[in-house]
Amino acid sequence: MVSKIKKKTLSFQDTIFNLQKYWSKKGCVILQPYDLEVGAGTFHPATTLRSLGRKPWKTAYVQPSRRPTDGRYGDNPNRLQHYYQFQVLIKPSPKEIKKMYLNSLSSIGINHEEHDIRFVEDDWESPTLGAAGLGWEVWCDGMEVTQFTYFQQMAGVECKPVSVEITYGLERLCMFIQNKKSVFDLIWNDEGITYKDVFHQSEKEFSAYNFEYANTDNLFKIFEMLEEETRSLVEKKISLPAYDQCLKCSHVFNILDARGVISVAQRAEYIARIRELTKSIGKVWIESQS
């Protein structure tokens, strides 16, 4: 029976619950966000490190992601320096992954027979992770809602078997589902709390920090210290703590970048330094797996 009552709007948190339930049923380990500042769900060790080596792995989790340069002091309806990704990683990539993905959209109210769902070429590369993949960005009626990537390389190592990564931009997706023009108008729960209530102050203050107040002299020093720490942990062959230090390096670099104190040439150099760290950690991790 088709209900004649208009369905109630799926809240931001219900969207997350539904996706978690859906992927849980598909056998994924549902993890919680990694407790460090990262630029994307891909940086979670459950993706970067677990995509390396032969052992099968299925996971799904929400990851708060920080992009200091994207901050707009909470003034722009589409830009945030902190936002949420819902990340799925499955190794090896299953044959029916497209079907699984489209059904996951149904679980949050997007029926692929009513919307123009398009898989648009978008090959992905992360210079800091030494990673590359082929895939698409998925468009729903012209709006990019997901990144869909088959990892080919991670930490400079060829992936075998190949993992598939699905990354939903949760705010975008919810703006689509809830028909909102501004991210701050998103309904967070059924009690009338909005995204603005939860995050507006944070956007404002962190934008000020990222663009104006971060102490760059100290951050440059901190970067060096973290880099040194990473190297020493790599030598001791403990990959996970080493990777934590490397993630911190990466975040410090992102703030320096947002502060505009890194020139184009320096930028490439810093990225190369982080990549070298990731690669050395990847090696240690793979050794630890065998």
Place this chain on the structure above:
Amino acid sequence: MSELFVELFSEEIPARLQINARNELKKNIKNFFIENQIKFNENFNVYSTPNRLVLLVDKIPNEIKLSSEEIRGPNVNAPEKALEGFIRSNNTILEKIFKKNTEKGEFYFFKKESRKIKVSDLLEKNLSEILAKIAWNKSMKWANYDLYWGRPLKSILAIFNKKPLNFVFNHINSSNKTFKDKSLEEGMKTFKDFNSYLKFFRKKGILIDQDLRKKIIQNKINEIINKKNLKIEHNDRLVDEIVNIVEKPVVIVCDFDKKFLNVPSEILITTMQTHQKYLPTFDKKNNLTNNFFVVSDIKDTKGFVKLGNERVIEARLSDAEFFWEKNKTQNLVKQVDKLKNINYFKGLGSYFDKIQRMRKLSSLISDDFLISKDKIEIASSICKVDLMSDLVGEFPELQGIVGGHFAKFQGFDKEVCLAVSEQYLPNGMESKLPKKMYSVALSLSDKLDSLVGFFGINLKPTSSKDPYAIRRMAISLVRLIVENETKIKLKDLIIYTCSVYRDQGYDFDTKKIQNELSDFIIERLKNYLKEKKIRQDIIESSTFLLGLDDLLKAYKKSLCLNKNIKKEIGFETIAAYKRSSNILNTEEKISAGSLGFADPGLFKNDYEKKLYKKINDIRKYFLSIGKDENYEESLIILSSIKKEINDFFDNVIVNDEDIIIKKNRLELLNMLCKTFDNYFNFSKINA
């Protein structure tokens, strides 16, 4: 006669990869039929949708007859094992083996009888290899498999003469089935032939044939724009991409809020075309309108698709509008100082350093162009400021154009705005060329500064690598000069650019840069002429010993000769030159000690005198023309020597017994050649 029908089903393959795969498959299958001497319809087709790559070849015989042949085996002296192997591999018995003498010695032979082979057997044996030969521009692996394909390959349907072909391609077994639904990859359906397949999908609105999709999209768009009195920009690349990212195209007209039309149209157009793959529309006066086309892959029964796309463009345009409103009022002049913080290139300073150099350069160029020094200096100073704006951050492809709009908004002179806007043009061979002198001057100084800089820090392109697109920069420089008939002294400009770098403390080897860059630019001119379909020998002649300041001349002369080479004036000019130079070449010793002129006192007859007079007339012509040479007229004058030179050769024997007379005649011919060199050195022309 039968039909071969193959469908390769995969996840969505990007447009350009599809096109590449279609061509590859077509080529490989054609080669297979030709190599195996199987008749086939050469006008066969390869189709594709994002998920289905389809091959259809018809008029193929079911059997082919192979005539009998003698197969050579091992040498009679080879170990027994070799013979055994030969017998086994030919599936025969010892009794059928015979010995035969050849030039290389005595060998075992086996006579293969003429026999019939089923084409379906051949196909089953070879299809896997044919598929493996597809060279993807970019390919990937997935799951645990070793196969590389454009995107994960899911199934292979292969049918010949209505029967399935069974073969294995990597981990996939072929069959006569395929997925009915591309989205969920559900419901396999069996097919007998291409026609029933086509009909089945047609009923679902899916068009396998990309050309048909294109026609339907175009017809629908034309129908709408005619009704609405609109136009669309001709954009083959975008249309071809759209055609290959849908299987059942539905054209939807959408619109955005008219208030966004206040944002510079380039920004709106880039957003629609590049980011969203929409087709923007224009009114009859070529002004952008707020209507645009979306090609959906689904019927918009509930209106979701239209609504969704309009919301997306609204959000993107608000973003662009926000930045435009914010950036346009930021004073360009006041921001120039901030360029000190932006690195232009490692080893070449900041953008502030760059614009200081460009100011000096463009100021020198302004003398040659007779344009205002003040204006071009202003344009140089502000031209890179837009690189710091949010808008260029969002739309890097609009650098310059955005700066031009800022300048216009802030009330800068019209020519200054246009120069800022066009500073990066042309960008290579096909791109639009600026015509206004301020634009040309700014673009020239930008490119010269970059070229000298990159050569200065030794980052010249190699034969295979050109990561900074320096070739394109030099081609653009050549185009600016020759297509605008720009009269500049390029050599002096390069020397001056070096000195400007030196003033900033760069330790550049001026002589080295000058030589290398000069060769490099002349090489680009040659490529340019080649692109313009000028004959190779004419290119060689026009660039032989060419100085950097004469690019324009070389271009015009080669164009003129290329046009006229088959006509009388070209033909006769070359004939006269060749007849003379051929003799000189055989008498090398004498021409080596040439005085450079003939002595009229030594002439024995009128033919010599008339030729001498004619040569002198031509010399006078070249002395008188100066800068305004009409190259066609020059060819007419050169070719007019026809009578004198023919009379001379018909009546005078150059090889006179008297060595002095002979030498004088050779001097006369040498004079002719030297005079012809005023056009260019014809010795490289193939008569």
